[in-house]
Amino acid sequence: xxxxxxxxxxxxxxxxxxxxxxxxxxxxxxxxxxxxxxxxxxxxxxxxxxxxxxxxxxxxxxxxxxxxxxxxxxxxxxxxxxxxxxxxxxxxxxxxxxxxxxxxxxxxxxxxxxxxxxxxxxxxxxxxxxxxxxxxxxxxxxxxxxxxxxxxxxxxxxxxxxxxxxxxxxxxxxxxxxxxxxxxxxxxxxxxxxxxxxxxxxxxxxxxxxxxxxxxxxxxxxxxxxxxxxxxxxxxxxxxxxxxxxxxxxxxxxxxxxxxxxxxxxxxxxxxxxxxxxxxxxxxxxxxxxxxxxxxxxxxxxxxxxxxxxxxxxxxxxxxxxxxxxxxxxxxxxxxxxxxxx
Numbered sequence: 001x002x003x004x005x006x007x008x009x010x011x012x013x014x015x016x017x018x019x020x021x022x023x024x025x026x027x028x029x030x031x032x033x034x035x036x037x038x039x040x041x042x043x044x045x046x047x048x049x050x051x052x053x054x055x056x057x058x059x060x061x062x063x064x065x066x067x068x069x070x071x072x073x074x075x076x077x078x079x080x081x082x083x084x085x086x087x088x089x090x091x092x093x094x095x096x097x098x099x100x101x102x103x104x105x106x107x108x109x110x111x112x113x114x115x116x117x118x119x120x121x122x123x124x125x126x127x128x129x130x131x132x133x134x135x136x137x138x139x140x141x142x143x144x145x146x147x148x149x150x151x152x153x154x155x156x157x158x159x160x161x162x163x164x165x166x167x168x169x170x171x172x173x174x175x176x177x178x179x180x181x182x183x184x185x186x187x188x189x190x191x192x193x194x195x196x197x198x199x200x201x202x203x204x205x206x207x208x209x210x211x212x213x214x215x216x217x218x219x220x221x222x223x224x225x226x227x228x229x230x231x232x233x234x235x236x237x238x239x240x241x242x243x244x245x246x247x248x249x250x251x252x253x254x255x256x257x258x259x260x261x262x263x264x265x266x267x268x269x270x271x272x273x274x275x276x277x278x279x280x281x282x283x284x285x286x287x288x289x290x291x292x293x294x295x296x297x298x299x300x301x302x303x304x305x306x307x308x309x310x311x312x313x314x315x316x317x318x319x320x321x322x323x324x325x326x327x328x329x330x331x332x333x334x335x336x337x338x339x340x341x342x
Contacts, residue, residue, distance in 0.1 A: 001020070001021045002018040002019065002020060002021065003018065003019060003020075003021040003122060003123040003124050004016055004017070004018060004122065004123050004320060004321075004342070005017065005018075005019045005062040005063050005119070005121065005122030005123065006061075006062070006063065006064050006066075006121040006122065006320065006323050007019070007058075007059065007061050007062050008045070008046065008057055008061045008064055009057060009058060009059075009061075010048070010057050011046065011047055011048025011049075011057070012046065012047070012048070014046065014323060014324045014327070016320060016321050016323065017062075019062045019122075021123075021124050022119075022124065022125075022126050023075070023077075024075055024076065024077030024080075024126060025077050025078070026077055026078045026079050027077060027078075027079055027080060027128060027129050027130065028077040028080070028126050028127065028128060028129060029073050029075065029076050029077060029080060029083060029089075029126070029127050029129045029132060030073070030074055030075035030076075030077075030124055030125075030126060031069075031071040031072065031073055031074065031089065031091070031124065031125055031126070031127050031132075032071045032072045032073075032074045032123065032124055033069050033070075033071040033120055033122060033123060033124065033125050033342045034069075034070060034071040034072060034141035034341070034342075035069065035070055035071070035140075035141035035142045035144070035145045035339055035340070035341060036066050036068055036069035036070075036120045036121060036145055036339065036340050036342065037068035037069075037145045037146065037148075037149065037337055037338070037339050037340075038068070038326060038327065038330050038337075038338045038339070038340065039067065039068055039148075039149065040263075040264070040330075041065060041264075042064065042065060042066060042121075042327070043327055043330050043331055044266055045064060045065050046064075046327045047331070049266055049267060050266065054116060054118060055118060055119070062119060062122060063118065063119025063120055063121050063122040063125060064118070064119065064120075064121045065118045065119075066118060066119060066120030066121040066122075066125075067093040067116070067117070067118050067120055067148055068120070068145050068146070068147075068148045068149060069090075069091070069120035069125060069145055070088070070089065070090040070091075070135065070141045070144035070145045070147070071088070071089065071125070071141065072086060072087070072088055072089075073085050073086060073087045073088075073089060073132070074086075074124070076129075077129070080129040083129055083132055083134075087134055088134065088135040088137075088139075088141070088144070089127070089132040089133060089134055089135060090132075090133050090135060090144040090145070090147040090148075090300065090303075091117060091127035091128070091131055091132050091133070092128075092131035092132075092133065092147075092148070092151070092293065092296040093116050093117040093118060093127075093128075093131070093148065094108070094109070094111075094114055094115075094116060094131075094290060094291070095114060095115040095116070095117065095128050095131060096108035096109075096111035096113075096114045096293075097111055097112070097113035097114060097115075099113070100112040100113055106292070107292075108292050108293060109155065109289060109290035109291055109292050109295075110289070110290075115128075117131075120342075121320065121323060121340065121342065122320075122342055123320070123342045131293075131296075133147070133296070133297070133300045135300075135303075135304065136304040136305075138306070139303055139304055139306075140311070142310075142311065142314055142317070142339055143303055143310045143311060144303060145339060146179070146299075146303060146308075146310050146313075146337075147296065147299050147300055147303060148291075148296075148299075149175065149176060149179060150179055150183075150299040150302065150303065150308070151291035151295045151296040151298075151299040152176070152262075152288070152289075152290060152291050152295075153176065153179045153180050153183055153299075154183065154291065154295040154298050154299050154302075155288055155290065155291040155292065155295040156180070156237065156260050156262050156288035157180070157183055157184065157187070157237075158295070159260060159286060159288050160235045160237065160258050160260050161235075161258070162184050162187045162189050162235055163187065163188070163189075164187065164188030164189070165188060165189070165190075166184075166187075166188075166189040166190070166234040166235055167189065167190050167192070167224075167227065167228055167233045167234050167235075168184045168189040168190070168191050168192070168233060168234065168235045168236075168237065169191075169192045169193070169194070169220070169224055169233040169235070169236045169237070169249075169252050170184070170191065170192070170193040170194070170236075170237045170239055171193075171194050171220075171236065171237070171238045171239060171240060171245045171248065171249060171252075172193075172194070172195060172238070172239035172240035172245065172263065173193050173194065173195035173197070173200040173201060173203065173204045173212070174195070174200065174239065174240065174333075174336065175313050175336050175337040176239045176262070176263070177193060177195070177200075177204075177237075177239035177240070178193075178200075178203065178204060178207060178313055178336070179308070179313075180237050180239055180262070181193050181204060181207065181208070181209050182207060182208065182308045182309065183302075183308070184235075184237075185208050185209075186307060186308075189235075190210045190227075191208075191209050191210050191211075192209070192210060192211040192212075192213065192220070192223065192224060192227065192233070193209045193211070193212055193213070194212075194213040194214075194215050194220045195212075195213075195214070195215065196214065196215050196216050197333065198214055198216075199335075200336070201213065201214045203312070203313075203336065206312075207309055207312065211223060211227065220248070220252070221248065221251045221252055224252050228254065231254045231255075232252060232253050232254030232255070232257060233252050233253055233254060233257060234254060234257055234258070235253075235257065235258050235259075235260070236249045236252050236253045236257065236258070236259045236260070237260045237262050238259065238260065238261050238262055238263060239262045239263050240263040241263040241264050241265030241266060241269075242263075242265055242269065243265075243269045243270070243271050243272075245263075246261060246265075246271050247271055247272060247273070250273065250274070250277050250283070253281075253283050254281075255280075255281040255282060255283070256281070256282045256283070256284070257281075257283055257284070258283075258284045258285075258286070259283060259284065259285045259286070260286060260287070260288050261285070261286070261287045261288070262287075262288050313336050313337045314336070314337045314338075314339055315334075315335030315336045315337065315338070316329055316334070316335050316337075316338045316339065317338075317339045317340070317341060318338070318339070318340050318341070319340070319341055320340055320341065320342040323340060326338050326340055
């Protein structure tokens with residue numbers, strides 16, 4: 001049976017074509033994709049600047065590296081239990097090996113041999129059945145498509161150990177930064193978020209940020225020092241990549257504070273750090289990548305219980321036939337979360 005799917009022959013050369021619909025193998029399900037979000041990694045793949053090429057360009061690139069999707073189960077493979085045709089699900093696309101040293105340490109997000117179920121920019125996609133999570137009937141497919149990015153946010157904030165009363169600064173008010181802001185507020189933190197795009201700053205304020213700073217008009221470092229009586233923030237989450245925001249985080253964090261480098265820097269850049277700030281200030285710097293199975297479980301719970309204002313992050317929805325336009329919208333930083341309906 002043929003289906004429509006995106007194919008990327010080479011960077012920027014995108015085609016929507018008919019390909020054969022995949023069939024589920026053991027422990028797999030076939031899902032009719034109803035909504036898929038565009039991730040920065042999707043855009044990098046489209047532009048040809050990604051650091052991880054998970055799907056080779058060419059005829060076999062159908063569905064691309066799309067992974068932020070939700071849909072309806074339409075076929076079940078051998079040995080699948082607990083899932084019925086017609087159920088609405090979101091999928092955890094990461095399948096760790098369970099055998100390597102990182103898996104043994106519980107760091108399944110760093111698994112050396114993990115398999116990834118991608119190819120979501122298509123009418124149908126395969127999912128690993130044990131990683132399929134059922135959705136509440138009150139949750140839209142668009143909201144459910146936030147499960148994967150929200151899982152990454154949950155993972156980062158577990159590392160940061162955000163507690164009630166913490167002062168948290170989030171650098172970058174894009175879709176991920178706004179997820180960070182909402183989750184930190186749920187944890188009881190006072191949140192300061194910064195960006196250079198006025199519409200995003202306004203959205204952050206509307207969604208509940210205690211302070212939303214337009215860095216083209218106000219110095220965020222001075223504001224943080226004012227709010228904290230000169231001490232600095234307990235936690236700083238750099239939700240975007242790049243030299244300037246990372247270096248700025250060292251001016252914002254307090255002594256013994258924590259800095260999370262959440263956004264990838266592509267292409268890589270060197271960052272200048274005064275080691276004495278770390279040494280004498282006992283500042284903790286760490287990164288965050290992907291998520292664990294339990295992070296995904298928590299994210300699904302937050303979505304099913306409507307704990308976050310997700311619909312307000314969606315500014316554009318395109319049909320699959322206009323995927324190129326959807327990618328270009330993200331590249332131009334227009335709006336916030338861009339979704340696609342295959």
